[in-house]
Amino acid sequence: LDLRAVRTLKLQVHYLGTNYHGWQIQPGCPTVQGLVEAALSRLTGEKVRISGAGRTDAGVHARGQVASFTTASSIPTHGILLGANSFLPGDIRVMSVEEAGAGFHARHHALSKEYAYRFSTRRVLSPFLSRTVESLRGDLEIAPMERAAGHFLGRHDFTAFCGPEGRRKDAVREVTLSRFGEEPEGVHVYRISANGFLQYLVRTIVGTLFEVGRGRIDPDSIPGILASRDRTRAGPTAAPRGLTLEQVRYPEGM
Amino acid sequence: LDLRAVRTLKLQVHYLGTNYHGWQIQPGCPTVQGLVEAALSRLTGEKVRISGAGRTDAGVHARGQVASFTTASSIPTHGILLGANSFLPGDIRVMSVEEAGAGFHARHHALSKEYAYRFSTRRVLSPFLSRTVESLRGDLEIAPMERAAGHFLGRHDFTAFCGPEGRRKDAVREVTLSRFGEEPEGVHVYRISANGFLQYLVRTIVGTLFEVGRGRIDPDSIPGILASRDRTRAGPTAAPRGLTLEQVRYPEGM
Helix, strand or coil, X not given: CCHHHCEEEEEEEEECHHHCCCCCCECCECCHHHHXXXXXXXXXXXXXXXXXXXXXXXXXXXEEEEEEEEECCCCCHHHHHHHHHHCCCCCEEEEEEEEECCCCCCCCXXXXXXXXXXXXXXXXXXXXXXXXXXXXXXXXXXXXXXXXXHCCCEEEECHHHCCHHHHCCCCEEEEEEEEEEEECCCEEEEEEEECCCCCCHHHHHHHHHHHHHCCCCCHHHHHHHHHHCCHHHCCCCCCHHHEEEEEEECCCCC | XXXXXXXXXXXXXXXXXXXXXXXXXXCCECCHHHHHHHHHHHHHCCCCCCXXXXXXXXXXXXXXXXXXXXXXXXXXXXXXHHHHXXXXXXXXXXXXXXXXXXXXXXXXXXXXXXXXXXEECCCCCCCCCCCCCEECCCXXXXXXXXXXXXXXXXXXXXXXHCCHHHHCCCCEEEEEEEEEEEECCCEEEEEEEECCCCCCHHHHHHHHHHHHHCCCCCHHHHHHHHHHCCHHHCCCCCCHHHEEEEEEECCCCC
16 A cells, blocks of 8 residues: 555535435444445445444434545546446435545544434425425424524533433533524424534434423423433434434535 | 215325326326325225326426315315325325315316426436436536527417427417526526426427527527427427426416
């Protein structure tokens, strides 16, 4: 291996998570990382390992996943883009490939990530939306949900809002965006940005906000639930279908 | 059959046309009309026949198809909505059911219909878009396409822009909207409204506009092509994937 010839490449990857066991490679399960690595390995003739910025769970989508890998291959970026896609199923697309600085790492260098959770309370969900929008029975009151969402802004210990893997580590994260918006055809979207996420964090926040919308959790009880670090006080984990990794931000020039 | 008890119902139907041989019922082929009729027949115990406002071709989608049928069933509209959907595949959804005036007919009473054709010239099409957006190789110049689109406005004989079935009848139609717009992720959309459509009309207009965008047909040659009534002078028929029936308009109160 000629070290001078080693390149670091940065990929943008979009995928529908419906048919995959999430991002992270798992023996015997189709995962996005596994399929992208297999495509790049086939293309370059090397055993490629990629790092993804966000480890999305089974069924979760990405419109802005970023991944990085190193290679000694001299295939131009355009050839990697077209070649990788030719080996990938249609619900996973490498959207761009660019040269990155030596040492660039998609996860370690990420400053923040933004996720969106889409849901609808209409009686029937359009087939144009059903893969990426969660359909909920019954009415939700959005105003108290918006109030509750504001309490997640800032620096908090999110132990009460994450899965068992998240509770095993330091769960302090800084949330810089937490608010609701609207999209066509009656779709509500909750957007959250943070400097890092924990297992099931977005889906547990969303499941809790749904309970607020149903009047079962008071919007102003969020600070107390955060302080309790008690997972049983938050709401259930919302289904993965509505969740999409939307964007990963890096320091300028990276 | 108690005639006093016969109801006329109006349905809004959304579907992804990808897996269907179009709207119109055909023996031995899965069609949207066939599946909706089967669902309604199962639900009501009658042999239901529905009329659709637009006979979309194989692979064409609808976000605003309207259909009507008569029934002696007393099932409330809400029950028909939920019941029909329970018998339909997920890529076809009855979005609403309402009582219509006696004699209402989804096709005969339609004042105008609007179709949208979506396309992208980006190198890679996101998997979130690939079912309903046509992907084109090479650059297209949109400005001459917009100029050409304007020539379709008004009352014209569209013989040069339709398939063999359309050429067998009076091909004069009035176009009230014909213009380009933009949607997120670099998607271009061409929208056309008319008081009626002919076989392959939208797709032949779009295929011709693509030739204009590639510099192969002059935008100002459209009036001459229309006047020629010669199908060989127009462009090829664009692929169905990008086409969606968006809306059907009726006289007020219908």
